[in-house]
Amino acid sequence: MLSSNRRCKQTGVEILVRGIVQGVGFRPFVYTSASRFSITGTVINTGDGVVIKAAGETDQLESFIRRITDEPPPLSRITSIKSRPVIFDTVPEGFTILASSATDAATTSIPPDIALCNDCCNELFDPSDRRYRHPFITCTNCGPRFTIVETIPYDRPKTSMKVFPMCPACEKEYHNPADRRFHAQPNSCPACGPVISWHDQDGRQLNVRDTLTAAAEKLAKGHLVAIRGLGGFHLAVDGCSVDPVALLRRKKNRPDKPLAIMVADITALKEFCHVSGEEEQLLLSPEHPIVLLAKKSHSALAPNLAPGIDEVGVMLPYTPLHHLLLAEKKCPAALVMTSGNRSGTPICTANEDALRRLAPLADFFLLHNREIVTRVDDSVVSVTGGKHLIFRRARGFAPSPVIIPWQLPKTLGCGAGLKSTFCLGRKTSAYLSQHIGDLANMEAFDFYTESVDHLKRLLQIEPEAVVCDLHPDYMSTRYAEELNLPIYRVQHHHAHAVAVMAEHGLESPVLAVIMDGTGYGPDGTVWGGEILLSDLTSFSRLGHLGHLHLPGGDAATTEPWRMALSALYNTYGEEGLKQSRLPPPLRSLGEMQVETVKAMMVNSFNAPLTSSCGRLFDAIASLLGLRQQISYEGQAAMELESCARRALTASWLDETLQNQENNCTDWIRENERIWEISSAQFVKLAVDGLAEGESRSAIALKFHLMLINTLTELIGNLSRRTGINQVVLSGGCMQNNLLRQGLCRTLSRKHLKVYTGETVPVNDGSISLGQIITGGLQHVSGNSNESN
Numbered sequence: 001m002l003s004s005n006r007r008c009k010q011t012g013v014e015i016l017v018r019g020i021v022q023g024v025g026f027r028p029f030v031y032t033s034a035s036r037f038s039i040t041g042t043v044i045n046t047g048d049g050v051v052i053k054a055a056g057e058t059d060q061l062e063s064f065i066r067r068i069t070d071e072p073p074p075l076s077r078i079t080s081i082k083s084r085p086v087i088f089d090t091v092p093e094g095f096t097i098l099a100s101s102a103t104d105a106a107t108t109s110i111p112p113d114i115a116l117c118n119d120c121c122n123e124l125f126d127p128s129d130r131r132y133r134h135p136f137i138t139c140t141n142c143g144p145r146f147t148i149v150e151t152i153p154y155d156r157p158k159t160s161m162k163v164f165p166m167c168p169a170c171e172k173e174y175h176n177p178a179d180r181r182f183h184a185q186p187n188s189c190p191a192c193g194p195v196i197s198w199h200d201q202d203g204r205q206l207n208v209r210d211t212l213t214a215a216a217e218k219l220a221k222g223h224l225v226a227i228r229g230l231g232g233f234h235l236a237v238d239g240c241s242v243d244p245v246a247l248l249r250r251k252k253n254r255p256d257k258p259l260a261i262m263v264a265d266i267t268a269l270k271e272f273c274h275v276s277g278e279e280e281q282l283l284l285s286p287e288h289p290i291v292l293l294a295k296k297s298h299s300a301l302a303p304n305l306a307p308g309i310d311e312v313g314v315m316l317p318y319t320p321l322h323h324l325l326l327a328e329k330k331c332p333a334a335l336v337m338t339s340g341n342r343s344g345t346p347i348c349t350a351n352e353d354a355l356r357r358l359a360p361l362a363d364f365f366l367l368h369n370r371e372i373v374t375r376v377d378d379s380v381v382s383v384t385g386g387k388h389l390i391f392r393r394a395r396g397f398a399p400s401p402v403i404i405p406w407q408l409p410k411t412l413g414c415g416a417g418l419k420s421t422f423c424l425g426r427k428t429s430a431y432l433s434q435h436i437g438d439l440a441n442m443e444a445f446d447f448y449t450e451s452v453d454h455l456k457r458l459l460q461i462e463p464e465a466v467v468c469d470l471h472p473d474y475m476s477t478r479y480a481e482e483l484n485l486p487i488y489r490v491q492h493h494h495a496h497a498v499a500v501m502a503e504h505g506l507e508s509p510v511l512a513v514i515m516d517g518t519g520y521g522p523d524g525t526v527w528g529g530e531i532l533l534s535d536l537t538s539f540s541r542l543g544h545l546g547h548l549h550l551p552g553g554d555a556a557t558t559e560p561w562r563m564a565l566s567a568l569y570n571t572y573g574e575e576g577l578k579q580s581r582l583p584p585p586l587r588s589l590g591e592m593q594v595e596t597v598k599a600m601m602v603n604s605f606n607a608p609l610t611s612s613c614g615r616l617f618d619a620i621a622s623l624l625g626l627r628q629q630i631s632y633e634g635q636a637a638m639e640l641e642s643c644a645r646r647a648l649t650a651s652w653l654d655e656t657l658q659n660q661e662n663n664c665t666d667w668i669r670e671n672e673r674i675w676e677i678s679s680a681q682f683v684k685l686a687v688d689g690l691a692e693g694e695s696r697s698a699i700a701l702k703f704h705l706m707l708i709n710t711l712t713e714l715i716g717n718l719s720r721r722t723g724i725n726q727v728v729l730s731g732g733c734m735q736n737n738l739l740r741q742g743l744c745r746t747l748s749r750k751h752l753k754v755y756t757g758e759t760v761p762v763n764d765g766s767i768s769l770g771q772i773i774t775g776g777l778q779h780v781s782g783n784s785n786e787s788n
C-alpha cells in the first residue's frame with residue numbers, strides 16, 4: 001500500500017473501465033500509475049469492469065486518467081472509460097487493490113489465451129531460476145485465460161487452477177502489486193503447480209528419467225504422440241519424415257487436408273519456408289497463430305504435409321511445454337501439430353477422454369493435470385497485401401469482442417453449418433465464439449451447445465432474441481427454434497455482408513460481393529456467387545453467377561467431375577456430354593456415369609440449380625484434370641489457385657488492370673432486372689485453352705483474371721446506377737488470395753472503397769456476427785423482413 005497523510009475531505013473521480021481489463025495486468029498498472037502521480041484510492045475488478053476511485057490534485061488526476069487511456073498494458077483492450085466526480089468524506093491513506101466482486105451486469109470481457117512472454121521464456125531456460133524447466137511457467141502478461149476460467153470475475157478460485165494451492169513463494173508474488181505475477185491466476189512453480197506425465201497407448205504411466213526427453217526420442221523414431229496442450233490435445237509426428245505423416249493421415253482418415261507444423265523459432269522456420277517481415281511479426285505476436293507461409297522448394301519438410309498446395313501452416317511454440325519439447329536435442333526440427341481428434345469430431349480436452357478416443361491413433365501420451373475448461377483450437381491467419389486474413393478465429397483471439405457502433409439487445413446468433421461459430425451480442429459488443437467446426441454430428445453439436453452455455457454464463461448474457469440461417473436443416477437452426485425466444489432468420493449471404501459492415505462500422509448501404517460454396521436462397525435455388533445491395537437489416541439481389549446444376553445434390557460437392565459435366569451441359573447442351581466431346585481429363589469417366597448425370601439434369605431430378613462460386617471453381621479444376629474427388633472442403637479450389645500461381649508474374653496485378661479494359665459485354669447480361677455473369681464463358685475459356693494446348697496453370701490464371709474483371713465490371717456499373725461507392729467482399733472463396741487481391745486492386749482503381757474481413761473470418765465463421773447485427777436491430781425495430 002502507498003502511504004499518504006492527507007485526511008481532509010477531497011474531490012476525486014470514480015472511473016469505470018470496460019473491455020479486456022482482467023487477467024492482463026491492469027490493476028497493477030493502475031497501482032503503479034497511482035504511485036507515479038501521487039494518487040490515493042482503490043481499484044477493484046467487478047463484473048461490470050474495473051472500477052477505480054481516485055483522489056488527488058486536479059492536474060495529477062488528469063494525468064492519471066490520460067495514462068490509463070493512452071498507455072494501458074499491451075494485452076488489455078479498453079472499449080470504454082467513463083468517469084464521474086466523487087467527494088471523499090475520508091480521504092484514502094494510500095492506494096489499495098481490493099478483492100474482486102461480481103455485479104449483475106458482467107460487461108467485462110474475458111481475455112483470450114496468450115503465448116508465453118519473453119520474460120517467462122528466459123526464466124524457463126535459466127538454471128538459476130526457481131521455475132527452470134517448469135512446463136507451466138506464466139505471469140500476468142502471458143499464459144492461459146479463456147481456457148481455464150469457469151466464471152467471472154477472473155480470479156484464481158474461479159479457474160481450473162483452484163485445485164493447486166500456491167506455495168509461500170508464489171503466494172508472495174501473487175499478492176505483491178509490484179511483481180510481474182501479481183494476481184496472475186495460473187501462477188505456479190515446480191513446488192505447487194501442475195505436472196506432466198508420460199503414458200503408453202493403454203494409459204499406463206511410464207517411469208522415465210525425463211518425460212520431455214522420452215517424448216522427443218519417440219517422435220524422432222517416427223511414433224505418434226498425443227500432447228495435452230492449452231485448449232485441447234494435439235497429435236504430433238515428425239514433420240520432416242514421410243512415413244509418420246502418412247501413418248497419421250491413415251489413422252485420422254485425413255488423406256489430403258494440409259497439416260500444420262510447429263518449429264522452435266524463426267531461424268528454424270527459415271529453413272523450410274519463405275517469411276516476410278509482416279509474417280514474422282504475426283508469428284511472434286502475443287496470439288502466436290498458425291500462419292500460412294510459402295514453402296521453400298527442396299526443403300526438408302515431408303512433401304505429404306500439404307499435397308497440391310504451395311503453402312503450409314506454421315506456428316511457433318506458445319506454451320512452455322512446447323518450448324521445452326522443441327529444445328530437446330533429439331526432437332525433430334518440425335513437428336506436425338494437428339488437432340487431437342478423429343476427423344469431424346471436437347478436439348479432446350480431458351485426459352480420460354483422450355486416452356479413450358485417441359488410443360487407436362497415438363502410440364504415447366504426454367499428459368498434464370491442469371484441467372481445460374473450454375476447448376479452443378489454434379487460430380489460422382495469412383498475410384496478403386499487408387493485411388491479415390483470419391481463416392480460423394480461436395486461440396489468442398476468442399472471445400475478444402468486436403466493438404460495433406450500434407446498440408444491440410441481448411442477442412444470440414447461431415451461425416451456419418460449416419466452420420460454425422456463435423455470437424452473443426449486448427449493447428456495442430459482439431462476442432464471437434471460438435471456432436467450433438462443422439456441425440455434422442452429435443459430438444460437434446454437444447461442443448456447440450456446451451460452448452454457448454459457457455459463454456452465456458461467463459458474460460452473464462441471457463438472450464432475449466435468437467437469430468439463425470434460413471436453411472431449415474442446419475443443426476444451428478434447429479437449436480435456435482428450440483429456445484422459445486423471438487426468432488429472426490437471416491439469409492446466409494446477407495449475414496456475410498453485414499459481418500464485414502460490422503467489423504468496419506459501415507452504416508450506409510453497400511454493394512456486397514459474396515462468393516462461397518452454398519447458401520440457402522429465398523427463391524428455392526442454392527446461392528453462392530452473389531452481388532447484393534445490402535444495408536444492416538435488409539438486402540436486394542442485384543446479380544449472381546450463372547446457374548449450374550448440382551447433379552446428385554450434395555454428391556456434387558465432393559465429386560468435382562459432376563460439376564464439370566454440369567458446366568459442359570450448361571454451355572454446350574447434351575452435345576457437350578458426348579464421349580468424343582469430353583475434354584481429356586474427363587474421358588476416363590464411364591459411359592454410365594455420364595448418362596446418369598445427364599439424365600438428372602435433363603429431367604431436373606436431384607439436380608438443383610446453384611449460382612455457387614465454389615462449384616464453378618470445382619468445375620474448372622475438374623476440366624483441367626486437377627481434382628475429380630475431394631476429401632476436404634475447398635480442396636479443388638485451393639489446388640486451382642495453387643495451379644494459377646505457377647503462371648504468375650511479378651506484375652500480374654498490373655496485367656489484371658490492363659486486361660480489365662477488355663470488353664466483358666458477352667460475359668454479363670441483365671435478366672428481369674437481375675444481372676448475371678455467364679458461367680458458360682468461363683467453361684469455354686477452359687475448354688478452348690485445353691484444345692489450343694495452353695498449360696493448365698495459364699488457363700487457371702486466366703480463369704481467375706476473368707472472374708476478377710467481370711465482377712469488377714458489374715460492380716462498376718451497379719455503382720454508377722445506385723450511387724453507392726462502398727463495396728464489401730466476403731464468403732469462403734474470398735480466402736483465395738488471387739481473387740481477393742485482384743478485386744481490391746481493380747475496384748479501388750474505379751475509386752470504390754473496398755472492405756473485407758480482417759479481424760473476423762470471411763468464411764462462415766463470421767455468419768453469426770452478421771446474424772446478431774441484422775436480427776438484433778430487427779428485434780429493436782420490430783421488423784423481421786428479409787428481401788431478395
